[in-house]
Amino acid sequence: MTASPGPDATVVIPTHTERRWESLRRTVASALAQDLKPAEVIVVADHNPGLFERATRAFPGVTVLENTAIRGASGNRNTGAFHARSELIAFLDDDTVAHPGWLGHLASAFTDPGVVGAGGSIRPAWQRRRPRWMPDELLWTVGVSYAGMPTTATEIRNVWSASMMVRRGAFLAVGGFRAGFGKLGDRNRPEDTELCLRISAETGGRWMYVPASVIEHDVPVDRSTFRFFLRRCYAEGRGKVQMSALLPRDRQLATEQDYLRRTLPRAVARDIVAASRGHGGFHALRAATVVAAVVAAGFGGGVEMLAGIGN
Template sequence: MVSVSVIVPCYNSEGTLSECLESLVNQSYDDINQIIVVDNGSTDNSKTIANSYPVNTFDYTAIQGSYAARNFGIKQTNSELIAFTDADCTPHHDWIAQLVSCYQSSSADLVGGSVDFNFSTNSTFEIHDATTSMNNKRLVKERGSSVTANLLVRASIFEDIGLFPADLRSGGDVKWTRSAVRSGYEITYCETATIKHPTRNSIELFKKYYRLGYGEGQKIKNSGNITILKRISISLLPRPFSYIRRDLNFNNMSASRLTLLQLFFVGWICRMIQGYGKINGIKSKVESN
């Protein structure tokens, strides 16, 4: 049986961490070598919660960011495979077993799993989040990438192409997995390896889009003024209704005309916030150079 280490970055996650770790310590897979929680400077009770479970808890505050925390965790591993999830995710009890099964039954070096959403109020904001965020099936099959909310990686790949981009606040997982595929490694999608993720309310959603934009701004800092202006301008445009319907259909969801209109405006606001974050991400890089 192949050995697996699990890495969970953590920052002020006291509301969700217990459920995540409870699931991880009760996984059906027998050869989980390590469950590593990397606390990235939490000011709540996250570390106390982590210490109450039979997991390896580390403090890492040199760089604020989940990718830097994951990189620190990677350096502590000693397994053939590394699985990643987030502190606000709840893996199914056979999550690791399914990831490993997909890995062993294919020629893939990376496996991205399914991200399902838990709704609390079924608001427009939650519907938008569920239909646009972390659609890992589409990422894997159409873009050759995956989110770290549900990802299995052969550990030696990090030795070959390097770690996650530690300076990015968002999007570093998609960038790294795409780089791995472009370097000749193969990625596959595992529908049966599932984790649950809570949908975001309005404030959480706006924060997420700002963070996404900030990370994108960091990534395009050296792209030239014309490209930068183009990318910012695109962020200010609303998504067509056809895209909204496509996302709903892809997630086996339907909506009334009123809900479609609400989703249109919620998406537009999110895109403008993302554009603002993108500008600040570019500026922060320019100022630091």
């Protein structure tokens, strides 16, 4: 297929462990196969010389860098983005596969000069069957789009870095992702949400959600367990409290508050009704799962607030 013309866009893929080597190979191949040909594909190894050398040998025609910032996803992405010279910078995680139109659909949002960034739909690629206790509203816990998100191209407060595109000028203006804030090992903090809010505040620009831009995100077996689910909700609670402390008062967590007050209660009510009508016992499990998620996130937020007071 002949690549279609369009704005220059660089694709940055952060990686940190050889355990994801095969998925990294798939991610790189999907980036190179885009209908809109990337100006450059950049792989950044996070303080892992062996992985850096292996990627350098394995990916001809791809720029492979070593993270020059502190360890973690934020610094890793910044290293790649600061190297880019294109008008637009796109990010993919190393456990994703982008559909051929992914890059072009994201780039189409930037015909509006008021748009500073865009994100696309993230679909789960379950290694094992999806757990029946998992409600659609909580699919974010495995890093994919969830019920309640827009179904057409729509302005949105923030997008996810697993499938993100941003104007290079806006990204550089705020210094990129916040160093030291974000994913490191098993720790999760919403560095992508914080970046989106900071760019909007600095530039006055808007973010767009473009569901026609699609990637598949691996969901391994160990992320399909209830234990992982609770840990993820707990980490989200802590991370959102940490992020809130970084935001001005006029940019607090209204989206999260609406999700707690409207989206989740509707999910509980729906599944209780379905269970009571004999539509399957798993509906009762899904209602209970929502309650468990709120408790775990609330506990995590409380722990973080106590930690802040102690400091």
